[in-house]
Amino acid sequence: MPDSPLRNRLKEKRAEHGLTQAELAALVSVSRKTINTVENSVFVPSTVLALKLAAALGCRVEELFQLEE
């Protein structure tokens, strides 16, 4: 299903922080479904959401999202 050239390490980073999808979703004011679809590369988040996710996980946005080479 994932056909986006964007790869992400959201699941990994979220696990490092011991957060559930629902908890991370609450931190960035989106639904759990959105976090789930972003993690599985089904949905490409907006720049604003990507920055919010990076801020919530205390990392740079480039560490979370990378373009596939």
Next chain:
Amino acid sequence: MGNTPAASDEDRISYRRRWRLVVMSVVVWILNNVVNATHDVAQALNLGSTREFDIAVLAGFWLGALILVWMVAGVSVRRNPVLNDELTKAHRATAIQLGYWGLLAIMALAFAWSYSGRHVFVPVSFEHLIVTAVTAGAVGPALLFALLDWKAEKVA
């Protein structure tokens, strides 16, 4: 397991929203068929007395279609950032796009149909056409929105 998705209030509201969309779509679809059927019967038998029923069903159909459009547009959840987040907006945009193309397709088919048959021009009932077009424009997006929402829930 920490990653197991727990059913939050938003999940439950989202689940109910999906079912409401499906049920309302079925209601509008049935009313669409009833409108067309009563219109045909009333015309064929020239029954003036069925007109009241016809009007009541037509009013029900329009009300149902408006409610469906209102539900897909997410008017009631506009101020809730979680229920109206960017994934939902993306699903809504995709669903409304289908409604737009569905309406165009119905109009194109009706136009093509009006030139079919033995005669060059076969009159197409405006009432049939508008009711069918509204059904396609309201039911199609509602069902697609519910499907996309459900699929997003199932992604793993």
